[in-house]
Amino acid sequence: MDPRGSARLFYERLLQVPGWETMAPLQPAxxxxxxxxxxxxxxxxxxxxxxxxxxxxxxxxAGQMLHAPQTGDVVKTEPDIWNNSYYAREFIGAVRATHHPAT
Structure with a gap:
């Protein structure tokens, strides 16, 4: 599964965001x-x-990230990612989905 598919799975299964099909493209990074x-x-x-x-x-x-650290591992909460040298070095950006309610 590609990164965007993984993120969509997070939203659909873990957060149960209604109306995923009405989400607009992701905002700029x-x-x-x-x-x-x-x-x-x-x-x-x-x-x-x-x-x-x-x-x-x-x-x-609060500096926490939900993720599966490696293939086959369980989903975990990673604390204090901004002070973790690995995550701080590898971070390239974040994206935010926008929701446009039906009119």
Missing amino acids: ITDPAHVQPGDMLLFTNNGHPGGIHHVGLYLG
Whole structure:
């Protein structure tokens, strides 16, 4: 499953966000960790470029991320990601889905 598919699974199964089919495309990437909000999908890359994205997590707030650390592992909460040298180095940005209610 690609990173976007993993993030969609987070939203559908863990958060039960209604109306996924009415979600607009993702907003432009948020590259400053200070602007990340709970519910944003965090993207991590090993080469500093979008083509190197290898991991996606769901930001919970207060520096915590929900993710599956590796294939076959269970979903875990990672504490204090902004002070973790690995996650701080690999972070390339976050994306936020926008919802446009039906009119």
